[in-house]
């Protein structure tokens with residue numbers, strides 16, 4: 001469970017059930033301080049002095065934004081309100097990514113669903129160009145402070161790939177009708193468009209770095225998220241994490257023997 005020497009911790013809050021303990025770390029940055037719009041310019045609306053952004057999706061376009069900087073380590077969070085009602089086929093993505101070169105990526109994709117059914121959070125990890133590490137968790141809509149995915153940085157044997165490049169924070173709302181809900185069988189119903197997602201909290205606690213030559217200083221314990229107490233989950237977090245895996249995880253690549261007749265190495269010592 002150790003993260004040393006680099007950790008990427010991500011907190012996503014569904015902001016109708018805002019958790020007060022988060023306000024310690026959440027600031028009041030304006031969108032423009034840390035982010036810029038990457039696509040779908042006319043599907044983006046700002047509120048509250050650019051402290052809140054709405055992305056819209058219709059059958060012609062979605063929209064997205066990304067951080068201006070790349071980060072070698074950090075604590076990344078965002079308050080996200082997902083599209084309401086029937087959101088089949090609609091994907092709300094929050095991820096860390098480096099495009100070009102060898103691919104490193106940490107994905108959080110909220111997969112929309114039919115009315116009355118759980119939104120599913122799909123996570124994935126790409127390291128040194130290798131992905132295919134999907135896990136899916138049914139959201140019970142109270143996820144603040146509860147770890148849902150841990151990916152170990154195996155510094156001892158070095159057998160397990162780990163994202164070592166500086167990554168950019170990327171957010172988008174897009175049409176995943178061909179795969180996201182019921183394996184692509186439940187598609188976006190465009191008579192309910194536009195689908196809308198809202199985002200708040202544009203602060204980033206990160207160590208900026210050139211994407212092509214990661215800044216070694218980013219591993220320093222002068223950054224609070226690198227301190228030893230964050231290298232492992234504490235007892236409460238471990239209990240919650242195991243509970244989530246037992247009760248809410250509905251897909252795990254580690255146990256998918258059709259895909260992986262032999263489980264990948266990182267699956268053995270979670």
Ligand SMILES: *[C@@H]1O[C@H](CO)[C@@H](O)[C@H](O)[C@H]1NC(C)=O
Nearest residue numbers: 027028029030048049050051
């Ligand atoms: C955040 O900034 C906005 C715009 O400057 C201001 O109206 C608001 O009161 C601030 N909120 C907090 C909690 O500081």
Ligand SMILES: *[C@@H]1O[C@H](CO)[C@@H](O)[C@H](O)[C@H]1NC(C)=O
Nearest residue numbers: 086187188189190191192193
């Ligand atoms: C699409 O949405 C419309 C309006 O809400 C509804 O009448 C229709 O039944 C929906 N179609 C499907 C296939 O769910």
